[in-house]
Amino acid sequence: MSDQIRTVSARWIFPVEGAPIERGMIVIANGLIESIGRRDGRSVDRDFPDASLVPGFVNAHTHLELTPIACDETDEIRWLQSVIEHRRRSTPESSAAAIAANLAQAIRLGTTLIGDVTTDFASANITACAPVRSFVYSELLGLKHERGVETTRRAWEIAERLEAERGDDSGSSGVRGDRRLGFSPHAPYSTAGWIYRKAAASGRPLTTHLAETPEEIELLRDRSGRMRDFLESIGAWDENWAPIGSKPSDYLKSEGLDRVDWIVAHGTYLQKTDFSLFSIPTDRDDPRRSIAYCPRTHARFGHAPHPYRRILELGGAVCIGTDGLSSAATLGVLDELRFVRRIDRSLECETLLRMGTLNGAWAFRLDRETGSLTPGKSADIAAVAIPDRNPSDPHELLFDSDRPVVATMFRGRFV
Ligand SMILES: [Zn+2]
Numbered sequence: 001m002s003d004q005i006r007t008v009s010a011r012w013i014f015p016v017e018g019a020p021i022e023r024g025m026i027v028i029a030n031g032l033i034e035s036i037g038r039r040d041g042r043s044v045d046r047d048f049p050d051a052s053l054v055p056g057f058v059n060a061h062t063h064l065e066l067t068p069i070a071c072d073e074t075d076e077i078r079w080l081q082s083v084i085e086h087r088r089r090s091t092p093e094s095s096a097a098a099i100a101a102n103l104a105q106a107i108r109l110g111t112t113l114i115g116d117v118t119t120d121f122a123s124a125n126i127t128a129c130a131p132v133r134s135f136v137y138s139e140l141l142g143l144k145h146e147r148g149v150e151t152t153r154r155a156w157e158i159a160e161r162l163e164a165e166r167g168d169d170s171g172s173s174g175v176r177g178d179r180r181l182g183f184s185p186h187a188p189y190s191t192a193g194w195i196y197r198k199a200a201a202s203g204r205p206l207t208t209h210l211a212e213t214p215e216e217i218e219l220l221r222d223r224s225g226r227m228r229d230f231l232e233s234i235g236a237w238d239e240n241w242a243p244i245g246s247k248p249s250d251y252l253k254s255e256g257l258d259r260v261d262w263i264v265a266h267g268t269y270l271q272k273t274d275f276s277l278f279s280i281p282t283d284r285d286d287p288r289r290s291i292a293y294c295p296r297t298h299a300r301f302g303h304a305p306h307p308y309r310r311i312l313e314l315g316g317a318v319c320i321g322t323d324g325l326s327s328a329a330t331l332g333v334l335d336e337l338r339f340v341r342r343i344d345r346s347l348e349c350e351t352l353l354r355m356g357t358l359n360g361a362w363a364f365r366l367d368r369e370t371g372s373l374t375p376g377k378s379a380d381i382a383a384v385a386i387p388d389r390n391p392s393d394p395h396e397l398l399f400d401s402d403r404p405v406v407a408t409m410f411r412g413r414f415v
Pocket residue numbers: 061062063117209265323324
């Protein structure tokens with residue numbers, strides 16, 4: 001096919017698995033990386049003389065339906081209130097328009113794999129038609145029993161309908177094509193314990209917000225505090241609420257919830273003794289728990305320092321999420337990584353790049369398909385312009401810079 005690129009080269013290639021290659025070249029066949037090495041003067045279909053090639057970025061946690069809101073609030077509970085009001089004003093049409101525009105932005109910023117938490121699978125058809133791998137999680141909400149029954153009934157029904165429409169024969173494994181459907185129990189403070197168990201028993205991909213605020217910890221421990229006041233004020237509190245346990249980590253450790261994969265958004269207030277829950281297991285089939293750290297959103301609310309360094313040091317998979325545009329300025333994973341670089345100069349740039357690519361692919365169980373520039377994997381590539389310097393660690397060219405993503409390739413095609 002005419003638009004099929006066969007060879008692409010750049011000033012630097014950062015494969016993530018393997019050392020950086022100066023003046024490197026990637027050979028692509030049938031959408032897969034066939035080989036990677038030095039260009040050595042050969043002619044190529046497309047050259048990026050002022051840019052680098054990196055694996056397509058993995059955004060492990062976002063909300064495509066959210067748009068910027070006029071709220072400078074740094075208090076997360078008051079911010080949450082603004083988001084709820086904003087959502088009440090949105091229509092299916094305005095929501096679909098936001099999802100399409102935001103997904104286009106994410107792809108333009110180099111994203112080739114994305115995990116989107118959405119209302120009633122609103123983004124499912126849009127992402128299914130886009131040049132990107134996606135996990136679309138329907139958000140499950142409700143402490144009150146009736147609300148929970150309604151939210152789960154709708155989510156299960158819509159998931160089945162969407163898969164029937166696509167002729168999906170993969171059943172509850174959800175594994176087929178580039179878009180997979182999962183569930184996201186929203187958070188311990190907003191979603192009843194039985195909903196977590198029901199989601200975990202579904203066999204679908206899962207994600208949740210966990211240990212995000214001190215108020216969540218307080219509510220689980222004491223059933224009181226500002227979060228309870230907030231829930232009462234919006235009519236969401238349930239006197240009969242039965243949480244999974246008195247600590248966020250109980251949501252990962254208790255019976256049934258301990259045998260499934262979890263992408264945990266935030267995890268800021270996990271305890272030190274919880275960090276080992278995120279260590280990468282030796283057996284590929286063991287449950288995978290990963291942290292989706294959303295650096296700019298975390299900083300926006302002035303939280304306690306995020307434990308990503310400790311979790312990485314324990315061999316854990318920390319990946320990157322942008323969260324939504326209501327709390328972050330862009331849907332660019334590279335923007336998040338550059339933010340981390342500015343606040344944490346001692347973290348190796350190679351580790352940063354891995355957090356934004358391969359660690360996310362691992363969390364989605366797609367590390368054999370994508371996440372690094374490795375022969376046999378999908379040619380999912382971001383071309384990032386780099387400054388004309390020669391630092392001792394060439395990875396710094398990516399992060400000590402504000403040069404843009406200039407091209408995104410998905411399955412061997414520029415998109
Ligand atoms: Zn979120």
